[in-house]
Amino acid sequence: MNSERVSGREFRNMMIMFILGSSLLAGGANYTKNDRWLADIIAIITAVPILLMYARIAALNRDKDIYDVFFDSVGKTFGTIFTILLFNFSIFISCAVLRNLTEFIQVAFFPLTPKYIVAIMAGLTAYYSIREGIETMARGVSFVVFIIIVILAGTIILSLEEMDFENFLPVFTCPVKNMAREAVTLLSFPYLEPIFFLSITPSLNKKDSPYKTFLTSHFISGALLLLLFLRNLLVLGSELISNLYYPSYITISLIDIAEFVTRIEVVVTINYIFCIVLKISICMLSAAKALRKLTKSDDYKIHLLPVALFTIFYSGVVFEDTLDMFDSLRYTVYLNLIVQVLIIIATYIFTEIKHKRKRA
């Protein structure tokens, strides 16, 4: 049934790019100002058990995607409900991410271009790339991820000049409540987003362990995001960082080496666009696979174009404007966690029980 094969390395690369995603340009601190690094660490650690559940589900069902697992573990009714919820989540995330991109492009590059033009370009590119299947996407990503990491490291080195280590202080000043909110937000976006990869784990090479794949990509991308935040914090300072929508973008634009290496934010933007398109593609794929399960069709690929078109259209109306987008994302976090955590826990428990019964 599934002839596509993705090696563990490629899978990990995709996940790193996926998690970095919009944080490549955003990476601000909404609640915690200069203590976000701590929230980051908390989020990284708390995400581990849930990621282990993801990996366990994937490991127990090497031939089934998450939607098949839903139906197998919690029965038809709840399976359908779970599938619809995850489908909804996929569509929402892909729309939100696409909107994020269009907003950014509009703000940074084309203030006068209608945002639908930008959305159509990105949405169709994502569709075109995923149309050939996840295998192709994974191969294409192998080129990019290395460049992304090099550029990330490069920007950190280049912004050393601008860094002010005083910005790190004062530490531990934010209230615990804010810290928790920040951590929960980070948990949902982006650390638990690999839930979408559960729909493509059947393509993972049999010899590669899902645990290793999920955890290594989690820690690598977590470390990168932490570094990224620290860079922004040290360059911009705590006040500025919590007031900007795209602190990373501003940080990089401040780089000025001998008046020649200046304004290299465009290079980072290219990376950002790569990550975002990948993210949209994966979300679309997840949504299409959900539709395949719900409509009981054989091939998910026929659902890709409708999903893509819907994403493009819906990305324009899902938020009112840039402000609304950032505000809404704060509150949808809790809804998202229902899918990312509760559904997965339920599925995990039932899968485990089923597995035990089978062994017994």
Next chain:
Amino acid sequence: MGILSKINKVLKYKEPEQYKKFRFPEDEDKDRGEIDRVYVGAENKQEYSSQESENNSSEQKQKDQKDNNSNPDKKSNKQEGQDKKQNSDQDVDNSTGKTANDGTEQTKQTENENNKHQSSGKPKKRELKKPIEVKTIGEDKNPCELKEVSKKLQENMEKIKHEFNIPVNQDVVIREFKVMEQQDAFIVFMDGMVSKDIINDYILRQLMVGNRKKQEGKEDTRSTSTSEENKQEKENLTIDYIANNLLTINQITKEKEFEKIIQQVLNGLCALFVDGDDHCILVESRGYEVRSVTVPQTEAVVKGPHEAFIENLRTNLTLIRRIIRNKGLITEIMPIGKVDNVSCAIVYMKDIANPKVVDEVKRRIKSLDVEYVPGGGIMEQLIEDHPFSLLPQILSTERPDRTANMLMHGHVAIITDGTPSASIVPMTFYNMMHTTEDMSDRWPYGAFLRALRFVAIVIALIVPGLYAALSLYHQEMIPTELLMSLYRTRQNTPFPIFIEILLMELSFEIIREAGVRVPGVVGQTLGIIGAIVLGEAAVSAELVSPALIIVIAVTGLCGFVVPTHSLSFGIRISRFLFTIMGALAGFYGISLSIFAFGAYHASLKSFGVPIFSPVAPKTKSGYSEVIRGPIESSRERPDYLNPQNLIKLKTKKRGWDATEKGDGNS
């Protein structure tokens, strides 16, 4: 009733009456060539015992006779004579059937009466009838419908004449002669495709006079020998005898089917037909004009061999075999065109190449249903995986040493007759970025050259697009001084940047194309004119900015750095995509197009091997295909080819040790 007629009854086959008569059970088993005459036997009488059938048959006979008589021009005089004989024989049958001829058979009445007179005396006894020559029986068979070589030379001749449209077609030569002054024979060959020396010296001379010594020795006995002895000797002159004793040709084959014979004659072989044998000898006599082996035109190198393939398949295979002198080098020759009968050779190393790839190549080539394949280029397009991709998936090289190197890695080469290049599959993007010089020169130079090519390919792809994006959308990225000077040069130019780029790109491509098309000496002049007039004059006329000229010139040069011709084409065409996207949406458009371009090309496969292996997907070995390291470092064959034998011959290539000293003797 004979068995055959029973079968015919079941099959509802209506046999011509004229023919039916001569069929006997004993006759069917015997070789017709040996029996000159057949006899009308008693069984015939039984067959025609009923009145009705007799009437019918006699009516039909008459019709047949009329038909025979009405087409005399189709038959030789000899055959006409046979016809007459046959008619009379039929009449004999009628009479022996003891049934009266009705009035329908008026024309031969008198003859019938004569026959009656002969046969009516002892009707029930088996008696000798007037013989019929077997040739008349065979005459019903049209020699043009023969599938296999007949024992009768005349039929073969007619078949050959029919097939080759002789005498309309004047390229085919049929030479009739007698083998050793006894046996009738003829050879057929295509004029111009064969070596006249071979035909004259080693076929005709050998067959006609070659054994004269032996003949002379026998001369005395021959004069006294009876005709039977003569016949005996004649029968000894079989095709096997000729092949074993007379033909001094290194390569001959016995062939029976006309289809193959005609095919081989068209290929330049000479077919020898001998009377009384149902085989023919195909003599290797190819000798047409071929170009001599010359220096490669498009893949010239400074260091390394300077041989290139030519149009002749045999020579090309020899060029490879001269490099790989190994018994494992397999050459399989297959026909491709249905009408033009072009053949191609599939070359691979038996112990190295993945048999699945070899099978896949064979499967694709066998499946081709084309009437005409004018060359390897068409064949490549017919067997490639993605016809709509801009990047090629089959490498076409004119260098035998490169082909040999690829074969040793486990690739498969397809060489089409008439094409001075080999098509190599499976192919990766990195293979197409190589030249043989990378390997023949020392590794740091090779590594530098390869890295340079990768840089060049990126420049060739995206620089015009980047220029458009920078100057249209991202001026802030350009350092201020540069921006000022750019602005100054662009102040008076009338066109938008996008139009400017397209104009220059197009004129660049036109100059290039014109330079290729016009003859050599003029071509260089044209290049200079193109460069000076279009470049310099366009700048001084303030039609385009000088910065753009630099961009286009650099891009154009980088496009030519790509060693593979078709890849270079793909890159140059893809450049327009990036230019348009860069002009449309700046860096955003460029990054989206890079993503889509990458994703699409990552999906390309060449005979099951992803085209960006070993980078995407990553494979264990084969990185020496991407980055050139010291020779010592590449110990394994590329993993993505799944060769049967991953490790190359020696693990340690440099078997010597610098610290040891030789004893001076070896």
